[in-house]
Amino acid sequence: LTPAIDSGRPKAVADAAEVDGLVVLGASKGGFRALKHLLAALPGDFPWPLAIVQHRADQRESGLCELLDRAGALRVVEPEDKDPIRAGYAHLAPAGYHLLVEPGTFALSADPPIWFARPSIDVLFESAADVYGARVTGVILTGTGPDGAAGLAAIRARGGLALVEDPASAECRAMPEAALAATAVDRVLPLAALAVFLAGLPRRGGRS
Amino acid sequence: METIGGIPVAPPPTEGVVTAPLHAPGVGDPIEEIEIEALLEGVYRKYGYDFREYARSSLRRRIRQSVRAEGLASVSALQERVLRDAAWLERFLFGLSVTVSAMFRDPGFYGAFRERVVPLLRTYPFIRIWHAGCSTGEEVYSMAILLSEEGLYDRCRIYATDMNEAVLKRAREGIFPLAQMKTFTANYQQAGGQRAFSEYYTARYDSAIFRANLKNNLVFAQHNLVTDGPFNEFHVILCRNVMIYFNPALQARVHELLYTSLVRFGFLGLGSKESLKYMPHESCYAELDPLERLYRRVR
Numbered sequence: 001l002t003p004a005i006d007s008g009r010p011k012a013v014a015d016a017a018e019v020d021g022l023v024v025l026g027a028s029k030g031g032f033r034a035l036k037h038l039l040a041a042l043p044g045d046f047p048w049p050l051a052i053v054q055h056r057a058d059q060r061e062s063g064l065c066e067l068l069d070r071a072g073a074l075r076v077v078e079p080e081d082k083d084p085i086r087a088g089y090a091h092l093a094p095a096g097y098h099l100l101v102e103p104g105t106f107a108l109s110a111d112p113p114i115w116f117a118r119p120s121i122d123v124l125f126e127s128a129a130d131v132y133g134a135r136v137t138g139v140i141l142t143g144t145g146p147d148g149a150a151g152l153a154a155i156r157a158r159g160g161l162a163l164v165e166d167p168a169s170a171e172c173r174a175m176p177e178a179a180l181a182a183t184a185v186d187r188v189l190p191l192a193a194l195a196v197f198l199a200g201l202p203r204r205g206g207r208s
Numbered sequence: 209m210e211t212i213g214g215i216p217v218a219p220p221p222t223e224g225v226v227t228a229p230l231h232a233p234g235v236g237d238p239i240e241e242i243e244i245e246a247l248l249e250g251v252y253r254k255y256g257y258d259f260r261e262y263a264r265s266s267l268r269r270r271i272r273q274s275v276r277a278e279g280l281a282s283v284s285a286l287q288e289r290v291l292r293d294a295a296w297l298e299r300f301l302f303g304l305s306v307t308v309s310a311m312f313r314d315p316g317f318y319g320a321f322r323e324r325v326v327p328l329l330r331t332y333p334f335i336r337i338w339h340a341g342c343s344t345g346e347e348v349y350s351m352a353i354l355l356s357e358e359g360l361y362d363r364c365r366i367y368a369t370d371m372n373e374a375v376l377k378r379a380r381e382g383i384f385p386l387a388q389m390k391t392f393t394a395n396y397q398q399a400g401g402q403r404a405f406s407e408y409y410t411a412r413y414d415s416a417i418f419r420a421n422l423k424n425n426l427v428f429a430q431h432n433l434v435t436d437g438p439f440n441e442f443h444v445i446l447c448r449n450v451m452i453y454f455n456p457a458l459q460a461r462v463h464e465l466l467y468t469s470l471v472r473f474g475f476l477g478l479g480s481k482e483s484l485k486y487m488p489h490e491s492c493y494a495e496l497d498p499l500e501r502l503y504r505r506v507r
Contacts, residue, residue, distance in 0.1 A: 058310075058391075080481045081452045082263075082459075094481055096313070100265040102455075108481050109266040110307040110449045118308075127265040130237075 019085045019104050021135025023048045023198065024128045026121030026151065028055040028143025030171030032064070034191055035141070036071040039090060041195035044073030047203045048137070050090035051099060051106070051128065052076075053119045055143065058096045065092050079106040093119035100127040115147040125151025134159030137201060139194070141165045143175030146182075153183035163197070166190045243283035244271055250291045257301065257371070258434045261458035267304070274303045298374060305372035307343045307449060310391055311350045311384070314480045315398035317448075318354055320500035322400050325444070325475050326358050335364045338442040338469065340433060341450030342368040345379025346392075350399075351446070352422045357402050361425060367440065369431035380428045382418040384409075389416050433462050438469040445470050448501075449479035456486055463489045467505070476503040 031054045069076040078094040082105045093099035097108040114120035128136045138155040140148045156162040162185040167173035169190045252258045275286050289296040342348050348368040355361040370376050393405040409416040445466050451459045467489050478501040484490040493503040
């Protein structure tokens with residue numbers, strides 16, 4: 001007895017039309033504190049889906065996701081392959097994978113690390129820019145190293161909004177500085193102002 | 209000074225420096241997208257390798273990487289060379305095939321395999337295992353080690369396949385960078401390894417050469433999950449972090465291939481962030497260990 005399987009037709013994933021942009025955040029050293037601060041400031045009905053790369057070791061059980069989940073009103077989850085992009089959620093790149101944006105969904109890859117990092121900020125940001133163009137807001141937070149600079153430049157080149165944590169007050173200034181050296185940006189803000197700015201981000205995005 | 213929510217904000221210091229041209233939202237670079245589609249169509253029609261239903265974001269990234277690595281200016285330039293010269297195709301395929309894994313990647317998976325699958329395999333006189341999409345082989349040798357320690361390896365044959373002959377060549381060698389042994393050893397111990405991991409390899413210069421007897425029951429062969437059919441019936445199929453590169457329609461087709469290649473009550477192991485939840489085959493499997501993504505075919 002062979003069960004009838006309608007192969008070649010995956011179950012409906014997400015209605016891609018429902019998602020029309022997102023906010024992507026990249027952080028390295030010092031990022032946990034910064035992300036906690038931002039997540040605490042964002043309301044549960046924040047209209048944009050969030051995707052986060054925090055540089056992390058190649059292991060699964062770090063508790064990072066659970067800790068960030070408790071930080072604010074948005075649910076923080078680690079997406080699985082082809083999970084839908086959803087508002088009301090902050091999607092945290094899982095350890096040991098790159099997180100990429102596809103139309104309406106996330107995808108993962110086990111490609112080599114970029115700048116010694118997997119997940120890599122550039123990979124997330126560049127794929128978000130490719131898919132959602134001007135309706136992407138990219139945020140570079142505290143950290144060491146140049147990851148994220150090329151990604152933020154790609155977002156801005158496609159008409160998206162580029163935000164950088166002020167290096168002067170960031171826990172680690174190197175990553176924000178690398179981003180500022182790579183591209184013109186729309187705002188350079190200390191963490192508290194960045195949180196307020198994001199919380200007030202209008203529904204229809206893009207640089208105005 | 210401008211204020212945001214009452215907080216004074218200094219104007220961006222880089223304002224007015226460079227502004228790149230705007231594109232219409234949602235379409236990326238439309239010309240590059242046309243070029244990518246032409247390249248994929250050409251590679252399929254000329255050589256039979258079908259990347260047209262790969263998840264586009266990671267594929268796009270890898271194609272750009274190839275363009276850069278070859279010192280070219282555009283995807284079209286890459287296409288011209290790849291279509292006319294098989295040596296370029298080889299390098300292009302290599303760029304699309306390499307993934308970076310580790311021995312005993314996700315130690316919990318191997319722990320669960322020992323606990324949940326091995327006891328059932330003990331009842332089989334002969335065990336055929338298919339490692340589909342084995343890349344450079346780290347996880348194949350991991351399974352060979354695990355099965356040896358469980359006293360089952362002599363009864364096993366592991367078919368390790370990949371679409372790319374060049375990565376298979378590396379996998380066949382069983383030589384990995386010595387610098388990685390620290391990580392691999394830690395993974396091995398977390399996975400329930402029972403010995404000193406160094407017993408399994410000989411260090412020479414910068415390399416760890418894995419013991420030849422681990423290869424006794426390994427068969428490395430070229431097989432393309434996208435275009436090739438079933439070639440045997442297996443008791444265990446491991447396909448970890450391979451289908452993440454495919455779009456959902458192609459994933460569903462490959463799941464059909466795995467399903468038909470698996471004996472009833474056979475075992476399926478996926479990557480830690482993969483599942484059957486969007487697949488038509490979900491109801492054909494029972495979750496043996498949901499967290500570690502071990503499934504058993506039940507119908």
